[in-house]
Amino acid sequence: MKKVLSSRFFNQATLVVAEKLVGKYLVIKQRGKVKAYRITEVEAYDGPTDQASHASRGETPRNKVMFGPAGYFYLYLVYGCHQMLNIVTGQKGYPAAILIRALNNISGPGRVTKTLDLDQGFNHKPATVKTGLWFEDRGEKILATQIKRLPRVGVAYAGPIWSQKKYRFKLVTDE
């Protein structure tokens, strides 16, 4: 069974959505073909006080979409090289988003966007079938023991408290 995740799914507490998103699918339609990738790693950026989040220094033209309703994509360029794919979560007015860090066989957020050929054209678009990029629940049950909580990557600038928070959720297949 395949169920498209609606804005209602993303309109929940960000950490809850982040954990639930592991094991779901990112689906893209391009050149008439549909491809689905299982989400294996995500990171939460939760609220205005999160010092690792772009939203911690207030609303700007770039992060505006984070302050809007859930279910919209937030893409931005880092290091002049890599697009980061995020999905906005939580209530309108509360800035939060989840970074898609890895999919099956695709490790690293920059490689996710490179492989799927995602650019600024998806920024501010809703995660719907019409957009051509959306999320699905394909009925896979993920146990809590299969998800590892880790500190986020590349956020030392946020200071010891916020950089150490375990806002990264990673699927543990085996080992």
Place this chain on the structure above:
DNA sequence: ACGATGATGAAC
């Protein structure tokens, strides 16, 4: 270990 590479936002 380091440079690429360019938009962003804050300061001046």
Place this chain on the structure above:
DNA sequence: TTCATCATCGTA
């Protein structure tokens, strides 16, 4: 208008 910074990655 200038300038430091950056939710990374490939090459060495």
